[in-house]
Amino acid sequence: MRVPNLFLSLRPSLRGLSYAAFAGFCVALAAVVALRGSMGRAGGGTRIDLSVYHVTFLDRFQTLSLSAHGPDTVWSAHTPWGGDFGDAAFANPSPEVFRITPQGLSIIASKTAGGKWRSGLISSAYRDNDPHAGFTQKYGYFEMTAELPGGMGTWPAFWLIGMDKRDFADEIDVIEYYGGFPRYFHATEHVWVRGRNALLRSRLVRVPAGLLTSRFNRFGVLITPRTTSFYLNRRRFWSTPTPPQYRQPMYMLADLALGGGWPIGNLTSPLTLRIRQIKVWQRDRPWPRDREN
Numbered sequence: 001m002r003v004p005n006l007f008l009s010l011r012p013s014l015r016g017l018s019y020a021a022f023a024g025f026c027v028a029l030a031a032v033v034a035l036r037g038s039m040g041r042a043g044g045g046t047r048i049d050l051s052v053y054h055v056t057f058l059d060r061f062q063t064l065s066l067s068a069h070g071p072d073t074v075w076s077a078h079t080p081w082g083g084d085f086g087d088a089a090f091a092n093p094s095p096e097v098f099r100i101t102p103q104g105l106s107i108i109a110s111k112t113a114g115g116k117w118r119s120g121l122i123s124s125a126y127r128d129n130d131p132h133a134g135f136t137q138k139y140g141y142f143e144m145t146a147e148l149p150g151g152m153g154t155w156p157a158f159w160l161i162g163m164d165k166r167d168f169a170d171e172i173d174v175i176e177y178y179g180g181f182p183r184y185f186h187a188t189e190h191v192w193v194r195g196r197n198a199l200l201r202s203r204l205v206r207v208p209a210g211l212l213t214s215r216f217n218r219f220g221v222l223i224t225p226r227t228t229s230f231y232l233n234r235r236r237f238w239s240t241p242t243p244p245q246y247r248q249p250m251y252m253l254a255d256l257a258l259g260g261g262w263p264i265g266n267l268t269s270p271l272t273l274r275i276r277q278i279k280v281w282q283r284d285r286p287w288p289r290d291r292e293n
Contacts, residue, residue, distance in 0.1 A: 039203070039204040039205070039206065040203055040204070040205050040206070040237050040238055041205070041206045041207075041237070042205050042206070042207050042232040042233075042235070042237045044235065045231075045235045045236035045237050046235065046236045047234055047235050047236075048141065048220070048222060048229075048231055048234045048235075048236065050141065050234075050281055052283060052284050052285070053140070053141060053281035053282060053283050053284060054281060054282060054284055055279060055280070055281055056137060056140065056280050056281065056282045057124075057135055057137070057278070057279065057280035058277065058278075058279045058280075059074060059075075059277060059278050059279075060104065060276070060277045061100060061104040061105035061275060061276070061277065062100070063100060064093075064098060064100050064105065066093045066098060066122065067093060068092045068093060069126050070125075070126025070127070070133065070134060071126055071133065071134075074124070074135070075122040075123065075124060076122070076123045076125070076126040076134070077090065077091065077092055077093050077098070077120065077121060077122065077123075078090060078121065078123070079121065079123055079253065080123060080125050080126055080127050080128045080133070080134075080161075080251075081128055081165075085257060086119075086155055086257035086258050086259045086260060087117060087153075087257075087258045087259030087264050088109050088117035088118055088119035088256075088257060088258040088259070089116065089117070089118050089119070090118075090119060090120060090121045090255070091118045091119070091120055096108065096110065096118075097109075097110075097118060097119065097120040098120050098122075101274075103147075103216075103274055103276060104145075104274060104275050104276040104277060105122075105274070105275045106272050106273070106274055106275075107119065107120040107121075107122070107254075107255070107256045107272065107273040107275070108120070108256075108270050108271070108272050109149075109154075109256050109258060109269070109270060109271040109272075109273075110269045110270040110271075111269040117258055117264065117269075119255070119256045119257065119258060119271075120255065120256060121253060121254070121255035121256075121257075122253065122254050122255070123251065123252070123253045124136070124251045124252045124253070125161075125163065125251035128161075128163065128164075128165045129163065129164055129165055129166060130163070131163060131249060134251060135251060135252070135280075136163045136249035136250060136251045137249055137250060137280055137282060138247070138248055138249045138250070139223050139224055139225065139247075139282070139283070139287055140222070140223065140280060140281055140282040140283065141220055141221070141222045141223075141280065141281040142160060142174065142220060142221050142223075142250070142252060142280050143218055143219065143220035143221075143231075143278070143279050143280070143281075144158040144174070144175070144218070144219050144220075144252075144254055144275060144277075144278045145216050145217070145218050145219075145275070145276040145277050145278075145279075146158070146216060146217065146219065146254070146273060146274060146275045146276065147212075147213065147214075147215060147216045147217070147273075147274040147276075148177050148179070148212045148213050148273060149179060149213065149256065149271040149272055149273055150179040150182055150212075150213040151179045151180065151266070151267055151268075151271070152179060152180030152262055152263060152264075152266060152267070153179065153180065153258055153259060153260075153262050153263055153264035153265075153266070153267045154177070154178075154179030154180075154256070154258060154267070154271060155176075155177070155178060155179070155256075155257040155258055155259060155260035155262075156175075156177050156179075156254075156255065156256045156257065156273045157173060157174075157175060157176045157177065157253075157254070157255055157257065158173075158174045158175045158219050158252070158253070158254045158278075159171060159172060159173045159174060159176070159252075159253050159254075160172040160174065160221065160250040160251065160252055160253075161250060161251055161253065162245065162246065162248050162249070162250055163248060163249045163250065163251060164248050164249075167193070168191055168192060168193045168198070168245050169190075169191070169192045170190065170191045170192070170199075170243075170245040170246055170248075171188075171189075171190040171191075171192075172188075172189055172190075172221055172223075172228065172246070172250070173186060173187060173188040173189075173190075174187060174219050174220065174221045174230065175187065175219040176188060177212060178260060178262060179213075180262055182209045182210060182212070182213065183206055183207060183208070183209050184204055184205065184206055184207070185204075185205050185207065185212060186202055186203065186204060186205070187202070187203045187205060187221075187230045187237075187238055188200070188201065188202040188203070189201040189202075189228065189240060189243070189246075191243055191245045199243055199245075201240055203230065203237070203238040205232070205237055205238070207232070216274070216276050217232060217233055218231070218232070218233050218234055219231070219232060220232075220234065223242060223246055223250070224242060224287070225242060225247060225287055225288060225289070226241070226242055227239050227240065227241060227242055228240050228241075228242045228246060252278065252280075254273075254275060254278065255273075256271065256272075256273040258271075
């Protein structure tokens, strides 16, 4: 389901550039994108007020409740629709890929003896179109606290998918990071109808180099009947009108994918996505009827 973003859309026409030349091109591109309103800088936005919310889901990963496909665990190790993506195969639960440490959950990408990459994904639901197949929630604030791996070809993410896929499929990429570009990450909204991208809105967010890979950060999204707002360390950097397709229960996924259209030949095994916790809040009072915040 995940599709590569702005950087990937540029890749075919830039194949002849060296990495240094391409990095220079991206700096120029960023200036152009900023003028067109699809790029932002994180850090100075309004801080989210969670005092009127209560916690509905919390995993600090002191233990790991994970199975290949559910149903009796908190997490499943594969997407509910059974599709992989990227250049590393998503593995069934094993200590070589999923490991509990004092810092939380480590998802480890590594090369096998045969030279193939394997990595991991966790999903809070194990089946689509079933409100009882794992954790889902309509509206509220969803957050992952994580330290990301870097390097060209790493592609970690935290994202939400709508539970009901009978008429359309929707996706919110809270954080999608292409490790070859340490000053940027993406937040993206998708809606697919009959296989076509009916909605695509993306924000390219600039951060200090090394911020995402040298410390734990909080990546969050607040979905309300009126707006969908994205947060880094609980400060808002982007807000959009909530499309009708997002007014349904969503489930969460986090993964360490590789590739995303970028080369992985220079990556050194192993690579680790560290997740300290994943937490969800719901508003104390009932939401208004899909009209206002």
